[in-house]
């Protein structure tokens with residue numbers, strides 16, 4: 001007897017059932033749909049912290065999705081392995097008609113997906129992919145000459161002009177849930193099966209709507225903690241970007257909407273310029289003679305530079321996996337400019353620690369802070385951590401919360417003097433850029 005023909009919908013960073021482009025299109029097709037998630041060994045094996053909170057978050061989310069799916073007599077197939085080995089196994093087990101998935105713009109993912117596309121095509125299986133995690137992708141926003149924007153302000157102008165209901169409407173996948181493949185529940189590998197353990201870090205909730213009203217006035221004051229903490233949910237798709245943007249428009253939260261556009265922008269920078277994963281967007285900056293002093297890097301990582309705002313930020317990151325945006329800018333500027341340590345070192349440290357780590361935004365943020373990225377501002381803008389404190393944490397509420405020794409006046413002495421560091425970086429950067 002010939003095996004039943006099915007479609008597979010592969011979830012990656014779009015871990016929700018409703019308003020999910022790939023699920024919607026898969027369910028609307030003729031064959032029943034099997035949902036798939038792969039805990040990718042290529043990614044997991046690189047994670048040093050076996051209690052990684054992001055792996056915990058994905059695992060919890062998958063379990064939750066599976067519970068929801070049981071109401072429809074279906075289940076999500078969860079595999080632990082490399083995509084290559086998992087797909088070979090799947091094609092031996094199932095009679096697959098088409099594979100559906102949503103776009104992922106990171107270099108590893110685009111390479112993985114083009115390999116899969118080739119393999120599926122050799123087996124005469126259709127591979128159908130969709131935009132889901134950003135509002136505008138690829139060539140939807142380009143300059144008049146057909147090239148991608150490399151500076152945010154003109155990009156955002158077009159982004160705003162183009163934004164309309166069409167791009168924000170949700171995909172009503174729920175309507176078609178009766179087209180999931182009927183199957184008893186599959187077993188989900190445990191964290192332990194994959195060499196991980198339960199994390200003790202608190203996961204961010206999803207209550208962004210209530211934060212939008214005062215966002216613009218309060219977002220820059222780290223002690224107020226007035227931003228939405230939605231990054232991890234956007235990263236793993238537990239919220240739809242279209243819903244988030246619609247909510248911003250509903251509440252006239254223009255500033256917050258522009259932050260979502262920054263996210264789109266950096267994703268498209270990474271997609272159009274994948275070399276920026278390891279090289280500066282502005283090539284001249286790769287001639288900088290970094291000092292890369294390992295003791296100073298350690299002091300920065302541990303929050304022991306003697307600059308209260310920098311140290312408070314690093315302590316917040318180390319303790320919670322989160323750091324306020326204003327402070328991210330200050331610590332990144334401090335590492336690259338005050339200490340003359342390569343932005344790639346800081347980027348890698350953030351990638352390891354940030355719960356909301358997003359490759360495109362992290363690389364974009366680091367290159368912006370260093371001056372080598374997509375920024376119109378000149379390299380000689382050097383944040384002064386003390387002035388930043390006066391402006392954004394004048395009564396030391398944020399600093400005292402994360403750096404108790406500051407309150408007790410036991411904080412270590414600065415490892416470098418600001419005026420000296422500023423002169424040094426100006427000289428080194430100038431040499432590199434003029435060489």
Ligand SMILES: Cc1cc2nc3c(=O)[nH]c(=O)nc-3n(C[C@H](O)[C@H](O)[C@H](O)COP(=O)(O)OP(=O)(O)OC[C@H]3O[C@@H](n4cnc5c(N)ncnc54)[C@H](O)[C@@H]3O)c2cc1C
Nearest residue numbers: 227228229230231259262263325332357358361362365366
């Ligand atoms: C050095 C550096 C590294 C960064 N690394 C990351 C990262 O790994 N992941 C990440 O999501 N953001 C990163 N950012 C951007 C920003 O700091 C965070 O998005 C923000 O602090 C997350 O907190 P929130 O969710 O409360 O943000 P909100 O202010 O509530 O913003 C809502 C969402 O908009 C997006 N967003 C906001 N600001 C930016 C921005 N400047 N660039 C791109 N997207 C933005 C994020 O998805 C964010 O969750 C980085 C910034 C810097 C300066």
